[in-house]
Amino acid sequence: MLFDNIFSFASEGAKSSEDINPKLFEKIPGADPSVKVVREVSPEASAVLDFIGTLTKATRQNASTQKMYANDPGSTAQAASSVMKESSSSLDDILEKTSKRPFPPGRPNIYGINAGGKNAVPFSFSADQYASGGGSLAAADDIKASGITNAAPQEIYQTIRHGEFTYRLPYLVPNKPYLVRLHFAEYFFGAQDQRLIDIIINNQQVLSSFDIFQAAGGHKIACVKDFPTSADSHGLITLQFKPVKDYAIVSGIEILEA
Numbered sequence: 264m265l266f267d268n269i270f271s272f273a274s275e276g277a278k279s280s281e282d283i284n285p286k287l288f289e290k291i292p293g294a295d296p297s298v299k300v301v302r303e304v305s306p307e308a309s310a311v312l313d314f315i316g317t318l319t320k321a322t323r324q325n326a327s328t329q330k331m332y333a334n335d336p337g338s339t340a341q342a343a344s345s346v347m348k349e350s351s352s353s354l355d356d357i358l359e360k361t362s363k364r365p366f367p368p369g370r371p372n373i374y375g376i377n378a379g380g381k382n383a384v385p386f387s388f389s390a391d392q393y394a395s396g397g398g399s400l401a402a403a404d405d406i407k408a409s410g411i412t413n414a415a416p417q418e419i420y421q422t423i424r425h426g427e428f429t430y431r432l433p434y435l436v437p438n439k440p441y442l443v444r445l446h447f448a449e450y451f452f453g454a455q456d457q458r459l460i461d462i463i464i465n466n467q468q469v470l471s472s473f474d475i476f477q478a479a480g481g482h483k484i485a486c487v488k489d490f491p492t493s494a495d496s497h498g499l500i501t502l503q504f505k506p507v508k509d510y511a512i513v514s515g516i517e518i519l520e521a
Contacts, residue, residue: 371386371387371519372387372444372517372518372519373435373441373518373519373520374389374432374516374517374518375387375388375389375515375516375517376388376389376391376392376393376430376432376515376516376517377389377390377391377418377419377422377514377515378391378394378399378419378422378423378424378446378513378514378515378516379391379398379399379400379401379422379423379424379425379514380399380401380418380419380421380422382418384416384418384419387415387416388415388416388418388419388515388517391422391424393430393431393432393433394424394428394429394430395428395429395430395431396426396427396428396429397424397425397426397427397428397504397510397511398424398425398426399422399423399424399425400422400423400424400425401421401422402420402421402422402423402450403421404450404483405417405483406420406421406448406450406483406484406485407483407484407485408420408484408485411484411485411486411487412487413444413487413489414446414485414487415446415485415487415514415515415517419446419514419515420446420448420485420514420515421514422514423450423512423513423514424504424512424513425510425511425512426506426510426511427504427505427506427510427511428503428504428511429501429502429503429504430501430502430516431499431500431501432499432500432501432502432516432518433497433498433499434498435494435498435499435500435518436494436498437494437495437496437497437498438493438494438495438496439493439494439521440491440492440493440521441491441492441493441494441500441518441519441520441521442489442490442491442492442518442519442520442521443464443489443490443491443492443500443502443516443517443518444487444488444489444490444516444517444518444519445462445487445488445489445490445502445513445515445516445517446485446486446487446513446514446515446516446517447475447478447479447485447486447487447488447512447513447514448475448479448483448484448485448486448514449475449476449479449481449482449483449484449486450483450512452476452482452509453476453482454476455474455476455477456474456477456508457476457508457509458474458475458476458508458509458510458512459472459473459474459506459507459508459509460472460473460475460504460505460506460507460511460512461473461503461504461505461506461507461511462502462503462504462505462511463502463503463505464490464492464500464501464502464503465492465493465495465499465500465501466501467492469490470488472507472508475512491521500518502516
């Protein structure tokens, strides 16, 4: 039977998310076992796949017991309860481990986003993601960043997201404190009071009529701003950039451990 074929792979060597998918394809009639499986490497995705593997294996192991006591409703309920208990314990253990390590592993920040940029900086910033609204723009000029505490790599200041826009950064630990670090540079205006921005983090306004030129001390100079915050009850940090005068802009966004 189809379900028997699918469940049986758990007892034939599928030990983790690394080999669940290929073995599952082998056991589905008519499926092509040579199909390319794209593997998600984030700890959260691996946790889900490991949970599926544990659930399937536990179900297979309890199937024999269930057959032996098919006429005893109590034994069926006990078998089902055992499956869910084992699978839930495995999932809790996996999520506990992933929530205590940096995400993704090996990076100095939890999130590093090259706002408006298509290129990633290895081990620190990804290409632009999680944004809605606004547009992207590349800037050819170098930005003065030497001597500025916590300045990003030069590549980050070469692009911006501009307009009115929002970033929603997911997969954080609900209600946990974090540090939001924003990277700016005034590319276009050579005087203050030409660009003013309101910035709101998780519904709390953290900057009002922010002037990048004034804060940085001039034109084409990096400006870094840090804000303590906490993820909301869903594990999200939401950043809103609203123009007061001309476009709102940002070059880079980081989320770090508080």
